[in-house]
Amino acid sequence: MDTTTRHIKYQADCDPTFAPAIKAIPGCEKLDSCIQCGTCSGICPLSIYMDMPPRRIMNLVRYGFKREVMNSNTVWLCSACYACTVECPRQIKVTDVMYALKQMAIKERLYPKRFPMVVLANQFYKMVRHRGRMNEIHLVTRLYLLTNWFKLLEMARLGIELIRRGRFSVKPDNIERRAELHAILDYEKRYPPTEAAPK
Amino acid sequence: MTKRYTYFPGCSILGTGRACEESTRAVFAELGVELDDLEDWNCCGATAYMSVDEHKALALAARNLALADTKECPELTTPCSGCYLVLNKTQRYMEEYPRVGDKVKCALKDAGLNYTGRVRVRHMLDILVHDVGLDEVRKHVKRPLKNAKIAPYYGCQTVRPYLDFDHQHYPMTIDRLAEALGATPVHFPLKTRCCGGSQMGTLPNVAQRLCYAILREARRQGANLILSVCPLCHFNLDSYQPDIRRRFGEDVSITTMYYTQLVGLAFGMDPETLGLHRNMTWDGSWLEREVLAGATA
Known part of the structure; x- marks a missing residue:
């Protein structure tokens, strides 16, 4: 059995397109000015659960270590509380960098299978695209059916309480002008970013 | 003079956060503030849409801004902190990054909508405390809540990353509001x-740990009530107390409610009107037992 692994990363392991792609997204442009002070990791209420704290992610992103970043659970633990964005002494919008990484991971399918945060984001996205509004009960049901349907049983207590208190809305809510919404969301399909969009 | 605002309810309000809307509408009606509903609003996208696609997330939220643009009052307000942040961020990013803003405007125009940029997104807490004013609130107080010791919980997205109306690290808006109602706010570092x-749905052990810290700290500071702003914060703090007790082996039970519900109680409104019976931690005798008992003495 081959147990010898290389721990030192070579520059050849990096993806030179990674950092520029992230920095092109609004809010991520100041990534290079990071001084690695660790304020983001210190303030993050979820960093204790992360395999790599936000400070390391910032550094790995700007030097192109895409595989390492995409294999970490860090971005999927970020709850977008914006504490890091507010505290960063270099005004880096760390939360926006996390969002940019989530977007890239979802587009390129670089995430652990059935990872609940990804399933939640995808199901939310589909539901709102279809109906224009989100129904919490439907969303949570879909989440558990796709990840761990045992959880549905665990949720029974909460479900009954919600029904009893009139907070359980079964009927999905639709907006009236769904075609208008679809036209807005499909804009990029009609005018792909490479082509000049009409003014 | 009646004040008028365009009102964006948000998806949670139609389901688990029903009490938030009931109490908000009751309190604002009492104060003579008109809430003009935004017709055919759509979901703001919350944190999930931004995780999938940036342009679509901004365009989705911007449809609401474009709808609000046609209204007489350009001030758009919402009771949910998540919606507040998303709408606010969309509005600011469209200005801050013209390349992004132009594309979103093109997408709106393509669907027959127009966004001029005159809409301002306001938090309802800001409107209550700064537009209506605490003097006006005091005038309506019929039942000063002398024995209520309040842990004001602002949550993340009310104060971060934008906060136009208070201090970002130690906000005092709810504290001052609670004082105006006769209640005592406690020092609450969390x-x-x-x-x-x-994350309460996706990684319950993580989210319950965070809520556990908040609930325990509130009790440690001597509070008998947590006031929250946002339907999601309230849901997490209110509904999971039995689960948290089981997981961490410590009783952290404490009454939680929306700040608008407390305002309504001080105004002498009926708990049912304020949707208090919908809160998991509400029990009918709380007001008599904890707040009104001995208050007149």
Whole structure:
């Protein structure tokens, strides 16, 4: 059995397109000015659960270590509380960098299978695209059916309480002008970013 | 003079956060503030849409801004902190990044909508405390809540990353509001600490740990009530107390409610009108037992 692994990363392991792609997204442009002070990791209420704290992610992103970043659970633990964005002494919008990484991971399918945060984001996205509004009960049901349907049983207590208190809305809510919404969301399909969009 | 605002309810309000809307509408009606509903509004996209596609997330939220643009009052307000942040961020990013803003405007125009940029997104807490004013609130207080000791919980997205109306690290808006109602706010260092948000559904052990810290700290500071702003914060702090007790082996039970519900109680409104019976931690005798008992003496 081959147990010898290389721990030192070579520059050849990096993806030179990674950092520029992230920095092109609004809010991520100041990534290079990071001084690695660790304020983001210190303030993050979820960093204790992360395999790599936000400070390391910032550094790995700007030097192109895409595989390492995409294999970490860090971005999927970020709850977008914006504490890091507010505290960063270099005004880096760390939360926006996390969002940019989530977007890239979802587009390129670089995430652990059935990872609940990804399933939640995808199901939310589909539901709102279809109906224009989100129904919490439907969303949570879909989440558990796709990840761990045992959880549905665990949720029974909460479900009954919600029904009893009139907070359980079964009927999905639709907006009236769904075609208008679809036209807005499909804009990029009609005018792909490479082509000049009409003014 | 009646004040008028365009009102965006948000998806949670139609389901688990029903009490938030009931109490908000009751209190604002009492104060003579008109809430003009935004017709055919759509979901703001919350944190999930931004995780999938940036342009679509901004365009989705911007449809609401374009709808609000046609209204007489350009001030758009919402009771949910998540919606407040998303709408606010969309509006600011469209201005800050013209390349992004132009594309979103093109997408709106393509669907027959127009966004001029005159809309301003306001938090309802800001409107209550700064537009209506605490003097006006005091005038309506019929039942001063002398024995209520309040841990004001602002949550993340009310104060971060934008906060136009208060201090970002130690906000005092709810504290001052509570004082105006006769209640006593306690020193609460975790007032802007994250509750875990939607992680309660995806990683319950993580989110319950965060809520556990908040609930325990509130009790430790001597509070008998946590006031929250956002439907999701309230849901997490209110509904999971039995689970948290089981997981951490410590009783952290404490009454939680929306700040608008407390305002309504001080105004002498009926708990049912304010949707208090919908809160998991509400028991009918709380007001008599904890707040009104001995208050007149």
